[in-house]
Amino acid sequence: MSPPTSRRVGRPRAQERPASGLPPREEVLAAAAELFTAHGYTATSTRAVAERAGLRQASLYHYFDGKEAILAALLEGTVRPSLEMARELVTRAGTAAEARLWALCHSDVLLLCGGPHNPGALYLLPEAQTERFAVFHQVRAELKAAYGELLEDTEPGAAMTAEELALRTDLVFGLTESVILIRRADPARGARALAAATADAALRVAGVPQRSLARQRREGQRLLAAWR
Known part of the structure; x- marks a missing residue:
């Protein structure tokens, strides 16, 4: 009878790395x-x-x-790039505030819908609402304030009372983030088409007249092209 063979036990191997090429x-x-x-x-x-x-x-x-x-890190990654862009758009001269607001909404929607897993849906996690993620909530509040600054600089915004401006800011910001639910219900919805439609709708909520919308959209698209 042959002696039993000893089995060599080594460190467990990790699963095969995904082929994404990511660090x-x-x-x-x-x-x-x-x-x-x-x-x-x-x-x-x-x-x-x-x-x-x-x-x-x-x-x-x-x-x-x-x-x-x-x-x-995931939550902050859905909002910090938009805040950085918003800060530059708020101080940018030579372009109508309406076009800058359109560009920010469009870019923000693409960020929230980016990647295959709808990262904006992380906002809906109950844990994301807690104080453990206070930094995320602070950055998001700063982004919302930047939306308000751009909105105030628009022609309709300049004529609003402080209460009206706060309400329109809530509506525009909420409209932008509503794409999270749309994408969750319909993951196949094209992100770019959704971004353009949301940015158009945001200007209408802001009070921009329909006759000005196409011009502001073109200016916003030029801003985004230069950004890239």
Whole structure:
């Protein structure tokens, strides 16, 4: 009878890395966005995120100190680029505020709808509403304030009372973020068509007359083309 063979036990191997070509940190964020939106934040473990990203769980902690930090990065990633753009648009001279507002709405919608996992849907997670993500809420509030500044600079905005301006700002900002629900209900909806339609609608909510809309849209499109 031959002696039993000993089985060599080594370190467990990670799953095969996805073929996305993303750096590991971005791979973790993409995996987490997919799992958080599909299964919820509470039901998703860091182990599941690591496995989906093709990493060992220990490797994930090289990039993030836990699940909360991952969600914070995802949430802030849906709003910081828009805030940076808004700050430049608010101070930009030589272009009508209506066109700048159109460009911001269009860009913001594309960001919220970007990627295959509808990242804006993370706003709908109950955990995202808590004080644990205060930085996200602060950045989002600053973005909304920038919308208000652009709206005030429009011709209709200049004639509004403070109360009217606050209401129109709420409506325009809420309209922009409403694409989150539209995309969740219809993931196949084209993001660019949705962005253009939302930006047009935002100007109408802002009080821009229909006769001016096509001109402001063209100016907004030129702004976005120059931005790229």
